[in-house]
Every structure is written in structure tokens, then in C-alpha cells.
Amino acid sequence: AAGVIQSPRHLIKEKRETATLKCYPIPRHDTVYWYQQGPGQDPQFLISFYEKMQSDKGSIPDRFSAQQFSDYHSELNMSSLELGDSALYFCASTPRLEQYFGPGTRLTVT
Amino acid sequence: AQTVTQSQPEMSVQEAETVTLSCTYDTSESDYYLFWYKQPPSRQMILVIRQEAYKQQNATENRFSVNFQKAAKSFSLKISDSQLGDAAMYFCAYSPKGNQGGKLIFGQGTELSVKP
Numbered sequence: 711a712a713g714v715i716q717s718p719r720h721l722i723k724e725k726r727e728t729a730t731l732k733c734y735p736i737p738r739h740d741t742v743y744w745y746q747q748g749p750g751q752d753p754q755f756l757i758s759f760y761e762k763m764q765s766d767k768g769s770i771p772d773r774f775s776a777q778q779f780s781d782y783h784s785e786l787n788m789s790s791l792e793l794g795d796s797a798l799y800f801c802a803s804t805p806r807l808e809q810y811f812g813p814g815t816r817l818t819v820t
Numbered sequence: 821a822q823t824v825t826q827s828q829p830e831m832s833v834q835e836a837e838t839v840t841l842s843c844t845y846d847t848s849e850s851d852y853y854l855f856w857y858k859q860p861p862s863r864q865m866i867l868v869i870r871q872e873a874y875k876q877q878n879a880t881e882n883r884f885s886v887n888f889q890k891a892a893k894s895f896s897l898k899i900s901d902s903q904l905g906d907a908a909m910y911f912c913a914y915s916p917k918g919n920q921g922g923k924l925i926f927g928q929g930t931e932l933s934v935k936p
Binding site for chain 2: 743745747751752753754755758766768798800802807808809810811813814
């Protein structure tokens with residue numbers, strides 16, 4: 711069965727650089743969620759999209775932006791990176807109820 | 821605001837035995853969803869089981885079952901016949917009910933180790 715795809719899997723950036731994380735949901739899933747999981751922490755909700763429109767927003771810094779495209783894939787854009795942005799970033803997709811997570815993108819900011 | 825609390829940072833179980841992981845939550849909503857997710861060392865988040873708040877019957881998935889006490893706002897996970905592959909971090913999660921589903925609010929997690 712198809713799963714959620716995230717790219718890249720690993721990313722190393724320097725402070726003040728920008729990063730773009732991509733998420734390809736399971737086919738026919740119209741809702742995408744982004745979560746951030748810091749070291750030793752639980753995942754924290756960042757933002758979600760339903761049918762290409764933002765549906766909810768969590769603790770996402772103003773330096774971050776995201777969108778969902780016509781093919782339902784989503785991108786999380788992160789600018790002016792800080793050391794504290796180092797984390798595992800998950801994308802999850804759902805047709806309605808259960809969220810299926812991708813493998814995550816590990817971002818390291820040096 | 822909804823919150824989820826897992827008061828057991830670590831648990832340990834002998835292989836083939838049973839273990840129960842605790843979770844409590846706080847919400848003013850009457851209809852919502854609860855989940856248990858497993859995160860093994862690979863860090864992949866894997867759905868273990870889900871419970872719909874309006875259903876009184878406790879959910880069961882093979883060796884995994886829940887004890888859902890709505891009035892007490894308690895949602896524990898029981899793992900029977902524990903296997904080495906069950907070793908992982910387990911997260912309890914709450915989701916509000918909505919037309920497009922809802923964001924997951926996670927507890928702090930319980931690290932489960934399985935002893936051979």
C-alpha cells in the first residue's frame with residue numbers, strides 16, 4: 711500500500727538559511743498535517759490543509775509558511791533558521807479520521 | 821484547551837506478559853477521538869488503535885486493547901503477550917471531531933522496554 715512520502719529525509723542547514731520540506735500524501739487523501747518533534751519531546755502540531763486551503767494553525771513560527779498544491783502535495787518553507795528549529799518534521803495525511811504519518815524529515819541546524 | 825497526560829515516562833514488561841500504559845486527557849467536548857501511536861527507534865509514527873468517544877465499547881486490535889473511561893477521561897492501553905518488537909515510545913493522542921478531522925494533541929509519551 712502507498713504511504714506518505716517526505717523529502718528530503720535528512721537536511722543540514724546553517725543558521726539564517728532557508729529550508730523547504732516536501733510531503734506527498736497517500737493518494738485520495740485530501741488533508742495534510744505538519745508536526746514538529748524536538749529531541750525527547752512529543753510531536754507538536756504546526757499547520758494543516760484541507761483541499762488546498764489552510765484548515766488549522768498551531769504553534770508555527772512566523773518564519774515558517776506552508777501550502778498545499780493542486781496535486782495535494784504540501785511544502786513547509788522555513789526561513790531564517792535557528793538552532794532551535796533542529797527537529798524531526800512529520801507530515802501526516804488523512805481521508806477523514808486516522809492520520810497516517812510519513813517517515814519524517816530530520817532537520818539539523820548548525 | 822485540550823491536554824493529554826501520560827504519567828509514566830518509562831515502563832518495562834517481561835516478554836509474553838501483559839502491560840498497561842496510562843493516559844488521561846482533559847476536554848470540554850463530548851465527541852472526539854483518542855489514539856495510541858507507537859514510535860519505534862526508526863522514529864516512524866505507527867497507529868496502534870483508535871477509540872471514538874461516542875462508542876462505549878472498548879476498541880481492540882489483536883494483542884492491543886484499550887480501557888476507555890469517558891467520565892474519568894482516562895484512556896489506557898493494554899498490551900497482551902508482549903513481544904520484543906513492542907519495545908518503543910508510545911504516545912496517547914486526542915483529536916477533536918471535525919469535518920476534516922482534527923489535529924492530534926499528544927501526551928508526553930511512555931518508553932516501553934520488553935525484557936526477553
